[in-house]
Ligand SMILES: NC(=O)NC(NC(N)=O)C(=O)[O-]
Ligand SMILES: [Zn+2]
């Protein structure tokens with residue numbers, strides 16, 4: 342009789358194509374066998390009875406800022422990756438900024454890799470940065486395995502990660518196209534945002550609504566239109582991160598329709614929170630681009646349902662509470678949402694339960710599409726030969742998110758207090774159960 346490391350029995354196996362009941366056998370970190378319609382034969386060191394539960398490919402969060410090395414007082418690879426594990430996420434792509442030094446050359450990438458090797462309990466991958474100073478470093482970064490390159494079209498809020506001027510974007514895109522890599526962009530217009538913010542502040546207008554109005558949807562659209570033109574001129578593949586509105590997505594869709602190689606991400610906060618939350622929760626709900634109004638949220642769900650969005654990622658960009666406190670000036674305080682642990686909860690509660698978004702689509706947006714788009718072989722679905730990266734979910738269980746449930750360095754999030762339906766019961770990374778019944782069960786990592 343065949344023996345395996347782990348067998349998961351009778352779960353509802355969800356892929357981007359279907360939901361079927363079956364058994365999964367795992368050996369040496371890989372899915373060795375998926376048995377549908379007949380019980381899997383063999384025994385295992387451990388068996389999980391998943392009757393009544395759903396098994397999803399572990400989420401691939403393509404957009405987090407874990408801030409290590411150098412800014413671990415904001416977050417870190419240990420605490421950040423624990424939060425991911427608790428949320429059913431098995432792979433993350435760390436952004437090149439907010440860590441110090443930023444990931445803009447090979448030496449800095451090596452530092453980050455070493456930290457992740459030591460501390461992360463889920464699979465790490467890294468974005469490289471594109472900044473005005475590092476065009477000559479892109480090739481080496483690419484050769485050392487970065488997912489692609491990330492640039493800011495408006496100031497990043499971080500002194501050692503400059504935003505790109507138009508010449509840099511153009512030159513960078515030419516080089517990235519030659520390398521066969523891709524460029525991810527934070528697309529907001531510096532001119533529009535800076536001018537409007539200056540006007541507002543000069544008039545003493547500093548409310549949440551003023552802040553939101555200083556970064557309007559048209560500012561995203563302007564930057565997106567520009568990057569599309571540059572993509573057409575250079576042939577560089579582009580990925581627009583954190584689109585906050587379907588109006589932005591529509592501009593990208595039109596480019597896709599005429600053959601431009603472009604994709605788009607949105608984030609759970611644009612699907613679950615509004616300007617009202619920013620007014621009520623203050624800095625915890627501050628991000629750039631900012632939260633929008635209710636009608637925009639509903640429209641963005643339509644874009645999700647229609648397949649106009651390629652990827653949903655958290656843009657987890659945490660900071661200590663002291664940096665998130667806003668008393669009356671919303672232009673002050675860190676822009677970035679702490680939320681990576683809750684992505685699946687939000688998509689299940691607000692998408693599947695509230696708006697009939699099929700589970701298969703949730704899997705496509707959070708695992709299958711990211712794996713395909715960014716070239717992760719053997720990840721993103723549940724099939725024989727694939728990596729055993731899985732999230733086991735109880736769709737019947739509801740819970741209210743509490744601060745103490747969060748594994749982040751700073752136990753705060755705009756999602757605290759929300760009631761979610763659908764709870765992650767266990768998370769499996771490369772065949773190892775790293776999270777189970779509310780506890781981290783991964784083998785101890787250094788400093789853990
Ligand atoms: N420096 C940041 O982490 N910025 C992030 N901040 C947000 N989204 O508010 C981002 O992705 O732009
Ligand atoms: Zn951004």
Ligand SMILES: [Zn+2]
Nearest residue numbers: 404436656658
């Ligand atoms: Zn970000």
